[in-house]
Amino acid sequence: MEIIKKSLLKSLWVMHAPMSPCNNCDIEILDALTPRYDLERFGIQLVGSIRHADVLLVSGVPNYKNYKKLKYLLDQAAKPCFVVGVGTCSCGRGMFKDSYNSPCNVDDLVKVDAYIPGCPPRPEAIIAGVVKLINALK
Amino acid sequence: MKKIIPIGPYHPLQDEPEFFKLYVEGENVVDIDIEIGYNHRGVEKLSETKHYDQVTFLVERICGICSTSHPFAYVNAMENLLGLEVPLRAKCIRTIVGELERIHSHLLWLGLAGHFIGYNTVWMWSWKYRENVCDILELISGNRQHYSMFKIGGVRKDIPQDLIPEVEKLCTNLVAVIDMFKGAVMDDPVIQARLKGVGVLTKEDAINYCVVGPTARASGVDIDVRRDDPYAAYGMIKFNVIVLQNGDVFDKAVVRILEMYESIKIIQQCLDILKTEKGEIEIKIHFIPKGEGLGRHEAPRGEVFHFIKSDGSNRPVRHKIRAPSYMNVASNKVAAVGQTVSDAAITLAAVDPCYCCTERAVILDRNDNIIYRYNDLIKLSQQKTEGLIKKLVKQK
Numbered sequence: 001m002e003i004i005k006k007s008l009l010k011s012l013w014v015m016h017a018p019m020s021p022c023n024n025c026d027i028e029i030l031d032a033l034t035p036r037y038d039l040e041r042f043g044i045q046l047v048g049s050i051r052h053a054d055v056l057l058v059s060g061v062p063n064y065k066n067y068k069k070l071k072y073l074l075d076q077a078a079k080p081c082f083v084v085g086v087g088t089c090s091c092g093r094g095m096f097k098d099s100y101n102s103p104c105n106v107d108d109l110v111k112v113d114a115y116i117p118g119c120p121p122r123p124e125a126i127i128a129g130v131v132k133l134i135n136a137l138k
Numbered sequence: 139m140k141k142i143i144p145i146g147p148y149h150p151l152q153d154e155p156e157f158f159k160l161y162v163e164g165e166n167v168v169d170i171d172i173e174i175g176y177n178h179r180g181v182e183k184l185s186e187t188k189h190y191d192q193v194t195f196l197v198e199r200i201c202g203i204c205s206t207s208h209p210f211a212y213v214n215a216m217e218n219l220l221g222l223e224v225p226l227r228a229k230c231i232r233t234i235v236g237e238l239e240r241i242h243s244h245l246l247w248l249g250l251a252g253h254f255i256g257y258n259t260v261w262m263w264s265w266k267y268r269e270n271v272c273d274i275l276e277l278i279s280g281n282r283q284h285y286s287m288f289k290i291g292g293v294r295k296d297i298p299q300d301l302i303p304e305v306e307k308l309c310t311n312l313v314a315v316i317d318m319f320k321g322a323v324m325d326d327p328v329i330q331a332r333l334k335g336v337g338v339l340t341k342e343d344a345i346n347y348c349v350v351g352p353t354a355r356a357s358g359v360d361i362d363v364r365r366d367d368p369y370a371a372y373g374m375i376k377f378n379v380i381v382l383q384n385g386d387v388f389d390k391a392v393v394r395i396l397e398m399y400e401s402i403k404i405i406q407q408c409l410d411i412l413k414t415e416k417g418e419i420e421i422k423i424h425f426i427p428k429g430e431g432l433g434r435h436e437a438p439r440g441e442v443f444h445f446i447k448s449d450g451s452n453r454p455v456r457h458k459i460r461a462p463s464y465m466n467v468a469s470n471k472v473a474a475v476g477q478t479v480s481d482a483a484i485t486l487a488a489v490d491p492c493y494c495c496t497e498r499a500v501i502l503d504r505n506d507n508i509i510y511r512y513n514d515l516i517k518l519s520q521q522k523t524e525g526l527i528k529k530l531v532k533q534k
Contacts, residue, residue: 020177024202024283027246034265065176095196098187099180120202120283 004080008054009134011043014084015053017073019106021060024120025087029057032123039127050077055133058106059086061096070109082113082133086126091115140168143479158470158486165478170471185457190216190290190426193454197444198284200459203246206239207437208459209288211444214369216290219431219446225418226371228292230408233371234305235278235287236435237401237408241312242271243438244394247487248319251391254484255332256520260322267315274308277301292420302409309405316398323391331526333388337473337485340385347469350462351440353488356393357385363436375407387488426452437462480518 018026032039033046047053050073062070074081083106088094090106106112114136116129143160159171181200185193197208210232217224224232245268252260272282278297279285287293297305323329339349344357354361362379364372380396382389428450435442440462447456474485 020179022199022202022205024199024205027202027283031265031269035262036266036269061179063176063178065178095199096179096184099184101178101180119199122282 005137008080009137011045012054012130012134013045013047013052014055014057015047015050016057016059017050017070019058019060019062019066019070019090021087021089025059025089028120028123028126029059029086032126037123037127039130042130044130050074050081053077053081055082055084057084057086058090058110058112061089061093061099061102062104062106062109063099063101064103067103067109070106074110083110084114084116084129084133085112086116086129087121088117088119091117094119143482160474160479160482162479165480167474167477167479167482170474172467172470182457182459186454189452190454193457194288194290195286197459198286198288201461202283203243204239204437204439204442204461205284206235206287207435207442208444208461210236210370210435211433211437211442211459212446213288213290213433214435215431215433215444215446216426217431218433219429219448220290220423220426222291222421222423224292224421226415227296227412227417228419229371230411230415231278231293231295231297231419232288233375234297234405234408235275235285235293236370237404238271238275238278239285240401240438241398242268242275244398245271245319247394247438248323248391251387251484251487254487254519255329256523257329260319264319267312270308270312270315274305277305277308289420291423292418294420296419297412299413302412306406306409309402309409313399313402316395316402320395323395327530328523328527330388331530332523333386333391333484334384335386336481337387337477337488338385339469339473341383343469343472344385347472348465349440349469350465351437352390352393352397353440353466353469355379355381356389358383361441363434363441367434369433369435371408371411372404374411375404377404387484390488426450439463440466480522483519 016026016029030046031037033044050056056074056077058070074083085091085106089096090112093102093105096102114129114133116125118125121129141162143162144157157173157176159173160167161169161171181196185196188196194209194212197212198205200208245264249261249264249268252258252264275285276282278301279287279295287295339353339357341358344354344359349357349359350361358381360379360381363369364377365379377400380393380400382393426448429448431446431448433444433446442462443460445456445458446454449455470486473488474482477485
């Protein structure tokens with residue numbers, strides 16, 4: 001377990017699962033990886049498959065077409081895999097709470113380890129969230 | 139035999155997440171099927187449960203990239219319903235925010251297009267310079283995204299007089315950036331070889347599929363809501379509508395690059411008006427009468443259309459929204475069919491449905507059990523570019 005913890009702290013690979021977002025959190029996640037903020041210098045990298053990922057970033061509100069897939073996605077991940085909710089929508093659905101197409105919160109589906117609120121959270125806030133997650137792991 | 143390549147459904151950077159099924163025979167795409175609905179949040183219905191001022195913020199959250207376009211079209215619809223003329227200062231501020239958004243959206247697309255054809259430098263650079271546009275927007279509105287500048291009857295925040303020179307300076311700095319990208323795309327022999335003649339949408343098909351925005355203008359269809367049906371400050375400002383004839387991916391890129399120059403021209407003219415015009419920035423509205431209103435706005439991707447029906451209460455009875463990608467995406471049916479698989483990624487991306495972090499595409503060959511993920515698709519596309527570079531070097 002010690003070695004897993006040690007290796008996790010060095011480079012968190014993230015995968016990004018949009019559950020019907022408005023794209024803005026997704027842009028800011030990418031923004032955090034591009035030259036101005038450049039999270040990649042800390043070894044944080046966006047990967048294409050959940051099987052490679054240590055962190056699952058969830059943005060947006062789940063809807064009826066995709067809400068079952070989040071749990072399915074997380075089941076395929078190599079453990080430990082942390083779930084981070086990015087944006088107000090994934091923290092508590094925000095203004096889409098009353099929508100007829102929104103069955104539940106993200107944390108009703110999976111256990112969320114960290115929340116990054118904001119609509120959208122600034123790249124600095126995303127970095128702060130990641131730092132807090134790393135500190136909590138220590 | 140036909141194979142199916144599902145691309146999607148989740149495309150985190152799209153306006154409207156959609157699910158493409160490419161039917162391929164060998165290397166060639168023979169048919170395409172499009173399924174949407176993965177991003178359905180019921181905004182039109184939600185809008186009926188909120189009062190008119192709240193709807194402005196709701197429609198802003200339809201799309202993060204077009205987060206000014208929808209409020210713009212919505213306030214146009216409301217002002218059409220009210221028969222209202224907003225103050226000149228508000229009109230100029232609206233136009234400035236709208237055009238800044240166009241620059242940021244086009245830069246974003248350029249970066250993603252660069253990524254798809256294997257030019258990751260273009261991707262990183264354009265996203266780097268996109269930050270400068272976000273800075274200007276932050277200076278004006280206080281937010282990097284979701285600017286919340288619009289309200290029915292005007293704008294929520296003024297641009298103070300002492301801020302205008304700074305905004306002007308930052309906008310002038312952007313010209314050099316666009317020059318750089320223009321050079322990177324238009325003078326590069328590899329990009330020309332890679333993109334010319336790929337994903338051609340003829341003028342006839344463009345009209346048949348009702349495409350709008352840069353997708354239509356690259357195919358020789360001369361439409362632009364800003365010029366054809368002027369709203370906000372567009373009626374009193376000089377700008378050109380960029381129209382190119384070939385309809386291939388190269389022209390779509392060039393249209394977007396040249397449009398950014400026009401946007402900067404528009405912003406500068408609006409700032410000049412703001413320097414002398416000292417008036418109100420909003421008209422207070424106390425009552426929404428019974429009636430119907432139509433509003434249009436030329437978003438970065440094309441025409442956004444909003445329809446509002448009011449029964450005299452404080453909530454809309456019906457709110458209909460039509461976004462540009464809805465038409466543009468369907469045109470892939472002709473643009474992508476007949477292309478090779480390695481060209482499919484850039485062709486589908488060329489209509490700007492924002493196609494970045496899509497890692498869900500899988501090629502399933504039921505007989506041979508070959509599985510390609512979307513990454514492989516991008517890799518195929520990038521390999522083709524590399525091959526072209528080698529070929530060009532050999533020729534020299």
